[in-house]
């Protein structure tokens with residue numbers, strides 16, 4: 001088996017009434033992570049510093065967010081995104097946990113890592129917290145890696161929602177490639193196939209029809225994700241790993257199963273080996289707690305090179321999948337994928 005570095009930030013005090021982005025999302029992992037026989041090394045977390053945060057976010061945004069948290073609990077947008085007096089510290093710890101795991105990868109302590117954190121990050125832009133996201137954790141990690149001297153970072157975002165914040169932050173940053181697989185027509189409404197003509201081959205959006213599931217994602221892995229990584233030649237692979245593309249998720253209509261997520265993770269981990277890079281998974285969304293637990297466990301088994309547990313093979317989507325071959329052809333042609 002292979003050692004995997006992990007970090008964990010549950011943020012129990014970052015919660016708001018019956019909001020779906022709640023600590024209970026990670027119910028089913030809290031005790032398991034203490035008792036599993038997988039070779040997982042759980043590192044103590046250092047919160048992100050102001051310097052880390054300001055590599056991505058505008059100082060005025062960070063200042064405003066602190067003011068909103070201090071006057072919370074309150075809702076700050078229509079998503080709805082909420083803050084409480086504990087939320088700024090929670091966001092600093094979540095971003096810090098991603099950086100803690102990243103440093104372990106960059107230092108060579110491990111090649112593979114998973115930061116299991118909340119609040120999530122990929123909707124937050126340089127100037128705006130949104131979509132349940134306060135600070136953009138994966139973007140903060142990418143900028144940190146660049147500050148350490150890396151010059152080519154890949155971010156693969158398989159959360160069901162488009163990673164609009166990450167995309168906007170790196171829209172004009174030639175050192176960061178971004179590929180998003182997301183359901184078309186849901187929040188936040190961005191991520192069209194044709195967006196960002198200035199960055200063909202670097203910013204790749206794959207807007208998917210509802211019910212795309214294990215078969216469709218396996219095809220996308222082979223025909224889009226892996227060829228894109230081959231062409232982009234990253235020195236580090238970051239994964240915005242949301243588990244709301246699971247068919248049981250209450251907020252979306254995609255069709256992945258825990259085994260489907262594991263297959264996707266296997267492809268990404270193999271690509272990291274092939275490109276001799278580290279790979280860091282960062283938790284984004286996922287709102288059906290049993291599906292989140294089963295999917296994260298399955299991915300951790302992949303990272304550790306362990307055989308999948310029986311529960312990962314349970315509960316595949318019962319719905320038929322749409323044909324996405326035409327979409328795949330268009331994506332491959334638009335971005336000249338090999």
Ligand SMILES: [Zn+2]
Pocket residue numbers: 159160161242244284285286
């Ligand atoms: Zn999401």
